[in-house]
């Protein structure tokens with residue numbers, strides 16, 4: 684039964700990778716790339732709201748505990764319990780190292796298209812409420828929107844980001860503290876239902892384990908698939924805003 688869902692997920696991952704914007708990041712100027720990243724930051728800022736919304740809405744304490752654990756990783760502490768820079772702060776640092784000025788990051792306004800996607804993402808959580816498989820719907824959306832596709836987005840962008848942010852033992856220059864970490868730590872890594880604890884689980888895999896337990900009938904399967912579709916559609920729409928507008932068509936007899 685999970686095979687249908689896994690196949691659908693792989694299809695939608697490929698769809699996002701093939702998005703005309705994400706498949707052609709090499710063609711973007713640095714100004715265009717930074718403008719995109721500054722809009723993308725608004726989705727990153729909203730991720731805490733999405734996680735908190737899911738925790739409030741979940742009925743299962745076990746799933747709540749998993750989601751809470753992932754949320755708390757957004758606010759790391761050192762071994763003495765002292766708060767370190769949050770993931771949003773690390774994003775800010777990466778953006779500075781990529782060449783965005785402090786003023787530009789702080790004063791860039793959220794575009795109408797970004798806001799629409801951000802609000803529609805929060806509304807997607809409300810749509811999960813009151814249906815027979817609401818816990819499944821909530822984590823299926825959360826996982827694909829906030830983990831699986833995030834990793835796919837950053838993987839597509841990484842060839843450009845790595846021009847100014849390095850990673851790995853032999854890396855020279857500034858290391859990525861945000862984008863690289865999330866590209867690795869959020870990724871899908873394995874099909875749902877085949878997670879192996881050895882080596883640790885990514886965030887996608889931690890949520891996938893709960894999904895595998897909850898998908899026991901065709902109705903549940905279809906709900907999970909529809910949430911994958913909804914999450915992909917929102918991310919696809921977000922990147923549409925950066926594509927050039929189609930050239931105006933010339934209508935015969937049209938005026939100026």
Ligand SMILES: [Fe+2]
Pocket residue numbers: 756757770865
């Ligand atoms: Fe994070």
Ligand SMILES: [Fe+2]
Pocket residue numbers: 753829830868869886
């Ligand atoms: Fe994550």
